[in-house]
Amino acid sequence: MTSAPQDPGAAGDGPAARPPLPEVVPADGLPARVRIHEVGPRDGLQNEQTVVPVEVKAEFVRRLAAAGLSTVEATSFVHPRWVPQLADAAELFATLTADPELRGVDLPVLVPNDRGLDRALELGARHVAVFASATESFARANLNRTVEESLAMFAPVASRAAAAGARIRGYVSMCFGDPWEGAVPVAQVVRVCRALRDMGCAEISLGDTIGVATPGQVEALLTALGTAGVAPEELAVHFHDTYGQALSNTLTALRHGVTTVDASAGGLGGCPYARSATGNLATEDLLWMLRGLGIETGVDLDRLAATSGWMATRLGRPSPSRTVRALSVPSHKES
Template identity: 80%
Template sequence: GDVADVGDVSLPVLVPNERGLDRALALGARSIAVFGSATETFAARNLNRTVAESLAMFEPVVARAKADGVRVRGYLSMCFGDPWEGAVPVAQVVGVAKALMDLGCDELSLGDTIGVATPGHVTALLTALNEAGVATPAVGVHFHDTYGQALSNTLAALQHGVTTVDASAGGLGGCPYAKSATGNLATEDLVWMLDGLGVETGVDLPALAATSAWLAEHLGRPSPSRTVRALSPSSSASHKE
């Protein structure tokens, strides 16, 4: 089948290697993503390679995609902390991030896979990336909400000039290889904050919240998004004294 389109932008496809790229291009994908790690342990568990080996695997994928006019995003996991290695030094993340961008990626997404980042750490990493030659417009952020900091971290990134933010409806998400990872930043919480900041998103927040409440009901658990819970009549009713 064809790759589904949202408006005039094809959905991005995660592509780990050249075989995956072949399949994506054959199906009409015009946007791909490679997914690396800032730490050796996660690179081994997620890609069964060292960090250097994973970069070597991505090199022909990115080169071929760019030659074909396909947009490439580089995801970088464990940018703030790793469940096996602990805190990840900013310089280590910058080194891998720079190497990923030097392959030719159009965009870099910084992943806080286990949700341990705090706003000061976010600002420090973004500043260090800028100093290493990675411009803010090329950077996106991907926060998990393990410690309830995803929205605060996003605001810190926005204040630094970042305009690309990953979020998920109702705060779904996690990582099968990092058991401490909880859901992603909830799209509803992000949109509520952006609305308050006067940033137009074009997102129908009540409709999105209703969809996420429906999804949470089918999953048999409450949505972790406070905005979903606040806007959901059934949720509000169930919490009346």
């Protein structure tokens, strides 16, 4: 990882002061390496009021990949009426898969149903995701179905994706709290996770959609999943930072053996179906913590922070990431 860039706003006649990088102090019981599942282009931009042009989205993905992110969730093949910010999914994905700079980069896409899967497979998608809910209220709000009806809808999608040779990821929303139902029983979450695993999902991402989880809840859910036969290697965690708990929750998951963490460059995102959901865990904030713990990611913090600054200018607002702000990375001037 390179040194932090100079702060152009530092006072004095000599060289500008540079923010220090964290001292590397490893801790026991943590993995040597973590894979970051970058969700900024999909989960980040889907909740922005600004509709980002397809060419800017494509450049965003290129810059994320150039920073060292090997998994970048590209888009979602949902009906444009549901998420108008992602109405350009087919055009964007075709652009990305034709780009030689992105060869070797995993570009997962969300598919809500058979039609979405058809569109994704026609364009050569090799990694797809379905998104379930642990609660009835959110299943109705997000999918207009009960939890059981949504799982029944996903089963043939997963089967067809597997037959086509695609890897399948399962998202579970509202794992720790629901704005309509309150606390979510652990057994409820375990049941949905096992159903997704049994229908062929190779990885299950546990979503704290409204950001209310605390480390004790994370520990309790991961312990229950292990007892039910769902191993940490099959899991990812996806925390929102509504109450500033995303990093502490992530550290708890890492201590429990989870090695895949979802994060969004610059802290972009939220959820269009849950107004209380704020931004995702910022990838830069996650990298700062992991670097200090001596955990490898393969991602260059400086390049990533510069990319988030560049995107923030396109969105017309500062980056929500504390680390991006602290590093004072100037936005790129090129278009």
